[in-house]
Amino acid sequence: MTKNSSIESLIEECRKLYDKKGISVFLYKNFDKTLYFKLYQKGFKIPDILHKLGIENEFREFKLNNARWTWPKIIAAVKPIVERHNFLPPAAWFQANKFGHIVGAIYVQGKTWDDLRKEFNSYENSSFIVSRNGMRWRSHPEASLSNFLYTRGIEHERGKRYPDSYSEQTGQTYGYYDLHFTDNQKRTIDLEIWGEKPNGHGQDHYEYKKN
Numbered sequence: 001m002t003k004n005s006s007i008e009s010l011i012e013e014c015r016k017l018y019d020k021k022g023i024s025v026f027l028y029k030n031f032d033k034t035l036y037f038k039l040y041q042k043g044f045k046i047p048d049i050l051h052k053l054g055i056e057n058e059f060r061e062f063k064l065n066n067a068r069w070t071w072p073k074i075i076a077a078v079k080p081i082v083e084r085h086n087f088l089p090p091a092a093w094f095q096a097n098k099f100g101h102i103v104g105a106i107y108v109q110g111k112t113w114d115d116l117r118k119e120f121n122s123y124e125n126s127s128f129i130v131s132r133n134g135m136r137w138r139s140h141p142e143a144s145l146s147n148f149l150y151t152r153g154i155e156h157e158r159g160k161r162y163p164d165s166y167s168e169q170t171g172q173t174y175g176y177y178d179l180h181f182t183d184n185q186k187r188t189i190d191l192e193i194w195g196e197k198p199n200g201h202g203q204d205h206y207e208y209k210k211n
Contacts, residue, residue, distance in 0.1 A: 024104030
């Protein structure tokens with residue numbers, strides 16, 4: 001691999017992070033530190049990546065507005081879009097139509113896209129799986145476990161964000177538990193479901209995250 005192709009692959013990795021998590025991923029505190037070090041070794045810093053991806057203005061606007069974003073303000077900004085489309089478009093639509101700063105603000109607020117769906121009761125293009133008690137889950141294993149707990153009268157809820165120590169240890173922006181349930185001593189148990197098949201997608205990173 002040539003030097004230029006190596007840089008291009010790193011830039012493409014940045015592009016994928018942007019597509020997945022929005023403009024807030026380029027805040028230094030959120031940026032993948034392993035990726036940052038690789039870029040730094042090639043003489044690239046975050047402003048250089050923003051320029052390469054053509055999102056300098058979006059990032060500038062995001063930083064200017066970030067301090068003023070609140071959850072009610074996000075709802076107010078999204079409401080006209082929902083009314084115009086008659087449903088909540090996916091996050092990718094917001095990013096493609098110069099509303100990526102809204103996507104970033106949602107995650108900075110500690111919220112998820114599903115929280116936004118709940119606000120507008122909009123699940124038209126959702127891939128969530130519904131369990132018997134009406135809760136929505138990110139996968140069939142999570143929905144199956146919810147059904148298992150529900151039929152036994154065990155209280156449970158959707159997973160919340162990992163503690164800040166997760167970001168400090170891994171360099172990842174954030175992560176979510178799969179589920180929390182209440183045991184017979186009224187303790188809340190945080191639960192993660194691990195199920196990646198051998199030699200599956202991202203196996204090395206998945207194993208690192210498990211550890």
